Amino acid sequence: MQPLPTSVLPAGVRARILPGINGLDIHLLEAGFDRKAPAVMLFHGFPEIAYSWRKVLPALAEAGYHAIAPDLRGYGRTTGWSADFDADQIGFRFTNLLRDAIGVLYALGHRTAEAAVGHDFGSSVASYASLARPDIFRRMALMSAPFPGPSAVPFDTAGKPAPAKAPDIHAALPRPRKHYQWYQSTREANEEQWHPKQGLRNFLRAYYHYKSADWKANKPYELRGWTAEELAQMPTYYIMDLAEGMAETVAKQMPTAEEIAAARWLTDDELAVYAGEYERTGFQGGLNWYRARTSGRVTPELEIFTGRTIDQPSTFISGKSDWGNYQSPGALEKMQKTACTNMKAIHMVEGAGHWVQQEQAAEVSRLLIKFLKETTA
The missing domain is CATH 3.40.50.1820 (Alpha/Beta hydrolase fold, catalytic domain)
Incomplete structure (x- = not known):
């Protein structure tokens, strides 16, 4: 290398x-x-x-x-x-x-x-x-x-009732959703992002655009708690639609040619560097970080x-x-x-x-x- x-x-x-x-x-x-x-x-x-x-x-x-x-x-x-x-x-x-x-x-x-x-x-x-x-x-x-x-580490628990479990953030919602970190921990996540229908370069362009200030609907605020209902207020790059992968999710927000030209913080030549690296390696290395976190195996x-x-x-x-x-x-x-x-x-x-x-x-x-x-x- x-x-x-x-x-x-x-x-x-x-x-x-x-x-x-x-x-x-x-x-x-x-x-x-x-x-x-x-x-x-x-x-x-x-x-x-x-x-x-x-x-x-x-x-x-x-x-x-x-x-x-x-x-x-x-x-x-x-x-x-x-x-x-x-x-x-x-x-x-x-x-x-x-x-x-x-x-x-x-x-x-x-x-x-x-x-x-x-x-x-x-x-x-x-x-x-x-x-x-x-x-x-x-x-x-x-x-x-x-x-x-x-x-x-739980403190002063001897002889006391077990604390309540954390709320299920994957609870059923009127519009079924899933948390992106758990999606990124799945077996299919790498392939779906590495070889998406729109092509790797367009996937990365849309992903970077959707999470940037160029996507004008990004107006974040403090959420009240770790519940499905509260988290579902975030954009779909965080709380995804249940039936869709990340490539499908961000494809809906693909920037226009004018928006791409205006994004001087990430030119086509700079994007090509990212695309070239991920085309060679895929995403599994980075996705393993999510797997290590969501599995709970390394938390202790x-x-x-x-x-x-x-x-x-x-x-x-x-x-x-x-x-x-x-x-x-x-x-x-x-x-x-x-x-x-x-x-x-x-x-x-x-x-x-x-x-x-x-x-x-x-x-x-x-x-x-x-x-x-x-x-x-």
Whole structure:
């Protein structure tokens, strides 16, 4: 496997592969590598790759940092993971993903990172990295996915009735629906998105458009609770129609030629990079993250952090039009009040939906650098 070619990367950004990292050969993008600079690690989400940080990396380098964005386990040009649905999902537990991250950091000659920065599913990696190893990850910046705290161990339960079970979010609704994370955990999800009727490139274009600020109906708000009725208020890229897959779902929102031309945050050439990577790998690697979460198999491991807080300086930067801020009701409030004891600021960026670091890269870079410069770890 060769690194991404220089021709698709901004000036000052290079791609390379680090062999032998926790059983993987990890592909990464980096900027600011030509001098001894403090490290900042950036973790992408789904369906993205390290390339999603292409516009932030040069800004961090210019500000004096060694910016490092790996293709995470299951993604892009990182190899060594299995694309088999029936492969053991235990490799995709968050403690192992954290081990991958530490391996990259150490391989590059850094014992600490000035910040763990995570977007979407990468927010969970950044959160648990900051929670488990505050001595390594000295600050934290999350995007699109608030961290409500680690899984809790039941407390003071001896001799008392069992607590009520969580409500069934797949309860029957007048319009039958299903939660996207459980769909993404199914056997058919990879094939349906990898080889959709509209073609992979059009699938990705519609998916990115539908969750961006370009889709004008994205006007999120706080939900009252984790119930089927409340969650069903979200768009169908989160709470899907029962009989449809994700490719069918987003096809209904395919942008017009005019809308595509206006989306300067994701040009056709940039989209081609994503399409080329996913055409080669499929989506199963990223979908294994969903399987590990929805199965409940790895949750008990995270309960070892019960009651622990993230105490290093933290910030949350997200798109104002991003439903990801609210898809887990109460998570944003818990992050501010209990999970993060040193939360400096919450920024909801105008003109951005879910892909905030791409839709409004300059503002995200400004806020991130300001946070790094004005806080002391």
